[in-house]
Amino acid sequence: MIARVTLDLALGKEFDYLIPAELAGQVEVGTRVKVPFAHRQVLGCVTALLESSPHPNLRPLLKVIGRQSHVSPAILQLARWMGEYYCCGPEAALRTVLPEAVRKEKDGWREQLFVRALPQHGPGPKLSRRQEEILEFARGHAEAPLQELLRATGAAGQTVRRLEDKGLLAIAPKISERDPYAREIILPTQSLAMNADQARALAEISAALQGGGPARRAFLLHGVTGSGKTEVYLQAIALALEQGKGAIVLVPEISLTPQTVERFKARFSSGPQQTLVAVLHSHLSAGERHDEWHKIRQGRARIAIGARSAVFAPVERLGLIIVDEEHEHSYKQEEAPRYHARDVAVVRAQMEEAVVVLGSATPSLESYYNAQKGKYRLLEMPMRADDKKMPIVRVVDMRQVARHEKKSSIFSPALKEAILQRLERKEQTILFLNRRGYATSLQCERCGYVAQCPDCSVSLTYHRQEQRLKCHICGHEEAAPLACPEAKCRNPAIRYSGLGTERVESTLVSLFPHARIKRMDSDAMKRKEDYRRILGDVRTGKIDILVGTQMIAKGLHFPNVTLVGIVHADLGLHIPDFRGSERTFQLLTQVAGRAGRGDVEGEVLVQAFTPFHPAIQYARRHDFSGFYEQEMEFRRQLKYPPLTRIALLLLRGRNEEKVKFSAEYLKRELAGKTGGLADLVIKGPAAAPLARTKTEYRFQIMLLTRQMSRLSLLLAELSAGLTLPEEVKMTVDIDPVDLM
Numbered sequence: 001m002i003a004r005v006t007l008d009l010a011l012g013k014e015f016d017y018l019i020p021a022e023l024a025g026q027v028e029v030g031t032r033v034k035v036p037f038a039h040r041q042v043l044g045c046v047t048a049l050l051e052s053s054p055h056p057n058l059r060p061l062l063k064v065i066g067r068q069s070h071v072s073p074a075i076l077q078l079a080r081w082m083g084e085y086y087c088c089g090p091e092a093a094l095r096t097v098l099p100e101a102v103r104k105e106k107d108g109w110r111e112q113l114f115v116r117a118l119p120q121h122g123p124g125p126k127l128s129r130r131q132e133e134i135l136e137f138a139r140g141h142a143e144a145p146l147q148e149l150l151r152a153t154g155a156a157g158q159t160v161r162r163l164e165d166k167g168l169l170a171i172a173p174k175i176s177e178r179d180p181y182a183r184e185i186i187l188p189t190q191s192l193a194m195n196a197d198q199a200r201a202l203a204e205i206s207a208a209l210q211g212g213g214p215a216r217r218a219f220l221l222h223g224v225t226g227s228g229k230t231e232v233y234l235q236a237i238a239l240a241l242e243q244g245k246g247a248i249v250l251v252p253e254i255s256l257t258p259q260t261v262e263r264f265k266a267r268f269s270s271g272p273q274q275t276l277v278a279v280l281h282s283h284l285s286a287g288e289r290h291d292e293w294h295k296i297r298q299g300r301a302r303i304a305i306g307a308r309s310a311v312f313a314p315v316e317r318l319g320l321i322i323v324d325e326e327h328e329h330s331y332k333q334e335e336a337p338r339y340h341a342r343d344v345a346v347v348r349a350q351m352e353e354a355v356v357v358l359g360s361a362t363p364s365l366e367s368y369y370n371a372q373k374g375k376y377r378l379l380e381m382p383m384r385a386d387d388k389k390m391p392i393v394r395v396v397d398m399r400q401v402a403r404h405e406k407k408s409s410i411f412s413p414a415l416k417e418a419i420l421q422r423l424e425r426k427e428q429t430i431l432f433l434n435r436r437g438y439a440t441s442l443q444c445e446r447c448g449y450v451a452q453c454p455d456c457s458v459s460l461t462y463h464r465q466e467q468r469l470k471c472h473i474c475g476h477e478e479a480a481p482l483a484c485p486e487a488k489c490r491n492p493a494i495r496y497s498g499l500g501t502e503r504v505e506s507t508l509v510s511l512f513p514h515a516r517i518k519r520m521d522s523d524a525m526k527r528k529e530d531y532r533r534i535l536g537d538v539r540t541g542k543i544d545i546l547v548g549t550q551m552i553a554k555g556l557h558f559p560n561v562t563l564v565g566i567v568h569a570d571l572g573l574h575i576p577d578f579r580g581s582e583r584t585f586q587l588l589t590q591v592a593g594r595a596g597r598g599d600v601e602g603e604v605l606v607q608a609f610t611p612f613h614p615a616i617q618y619a620r621r622h623d624f625s626g627f628y629e630q631e632m633e634f635r636r637q638l639k640y641p642p643l644t645r646i647a648l649l650l651l652r653g654r655n656e657e658k659v660k661f662s663a664e665y666l667k668r669e670l671a672g673k674t675g676g677l678a679d680l681v682i683k684g685p686a687a688a689p690l691a692r693t694k695t696e697y698r699f700q701i702m703l704l705t706r707q708m709s710r711l712s713l714l715l716a717e718l719s720a721g722l723t724l725p726e727e728v729k730m731t732v733d734i735d736p737v738d739l740m
Ligand code: ADP
Pocket: 192, 193, 194, 195, 198, 223, 224, 225, 226, 227, 228, 229, 230, 231, 385, 386
């Protein structure tokens, strides 16, 4: 027999190998193998078994990695789809579907020596006191790790070995599983009695799980923060288990806290449906990841919970995939393969006839549009389950503040007053700053005017040195105005005022010298322990004011936080990304949801220079569908997603001229080869918003079409035949979420 193998190297093709007699029977489709390649040994994955090969002189496989077939046929099919759709090639896709620890199998299982007492027939030999003690300990345990026995009895290894020689004990190596959550004590929970909205949502999901006929199996669960979506997930999983099916739960990395995991473990850790819940995420050690993955592969764990890559969890008889916070951009991988875990989840569910539930308080426009079109079934839960009121949101007009005060200030009098009140009442405050400001827009502080591209409706970027405004999508350029162009304003001091979390923090310290203030942003998050400690300190009341970025917008639940301040809500609006508005709406809604989770009603203060911007006004009224309608109008006019799909081609290299030239050459090639796609729009090339990194110049071309699968194929063909200068690199990003 012959095995066709995709190597872990990016070669874009597959190779055939002989299966030697001693490995026959161990090699299946999906098996990981070690093979000779040129003068090296390389790992790869078997993608097909053949009777014969068109190639002569085949070399034999060297080794099978791991005892089990690693990639199931279903996942192999998914990887194929991914390689084509995301234009990344089969090997990159295959590499991604297995955790590295499993692919290389170098950490493997951890084996440990275990001691077991053997049954004794007739009178035993004479033993020392120490030996009696050891035997007694061993008899008191079904099986004890040798290390533990030595520690408990204080005996030496030799003494134990002597008992083994006498036939009283058996010592043997055994797999000892790593359990990353071994130290947590988890109390089991029971299903809650559902309210009417929850019951209705669950009934629909239940009907889909029972299948029968071409039932619609994809759902969008739109429920406000605190509406009890998690309870719906839990009970839906219970239904899947009842049918003997397994489930995958995806959550954004950032909300994959021990508390989240605990909610799932607690529900399924006892009772008739008891099953292991395996956890897959990047903070586990390689060994832990290996063991968690195999718990699923062997079917001992029927529920997998994890971030992005858990969408590839090897759950057999998959019944249900949950994607919580489906609008989150972290589901998109920002390196090849640039897949979106939500979209992969939908495709996988379709392939395996499973049900998929996308949940969010602020669905992405893509998903809501799919629900409107009937591709997903929409489930609404508009009320909080715990009867808490939605917080009151007030918008503070920073233009007024700027007019009254000589120099620009960070905090409005209203926000200062509100913070002071909280300090006096011993309640807590969260201050939020959306810091996406490296591409600086030109904004007038007096009237709120922002310079925009006439063609793309994204903010122009202000290039201070050249005194010019540039569009980073289509390349449009104009001179920067000397005064605000608004007829009623004409403010000569039009400029961007830079703000950062550090300046917010230091100003805060000087305003409230006695308050206990902590800052939390991605630097702090690098050390997981800091993140946990700060959150613990907020919970136990050791911090009065917490300042942070996106990071603190998610899923935190602090009863004593009664004030949330958003320092500069416009910061995320005026960027060269057409999703700025959507993201701001989502962020404001999520952040506002942090206030008033306890008994005291919450208050949210939003500071903005464009207070009447729809993203801000609709978030203030907690009005998702209002926002959706008006934002869709804008997307429709400019033919942006969700009405089309985008492919972003990025070219980068050290030599600016060469990169620019390559981008123009690429555009010509594209225009010549994509004639079959009637609706294709090509924008650019333009300098990318992040136009220059330390060592590279970056140019991009944006393609918009409704027929992405066809465009993907065309792009794969095109890039295979493309001759770019060697030092110019191209990346293709299908359905990009971050245009910055
Ligand atoms: P979401 O996931 O939508 O943000 P959660 O599932 O976290 O909401 O629920 C918010 C709060 O409401 C939790 O404290 C949860 O225990 C509670 N809750 C959810 N469903 C019910 C219910 N049916 N009855 C009582 N409390 C509920």
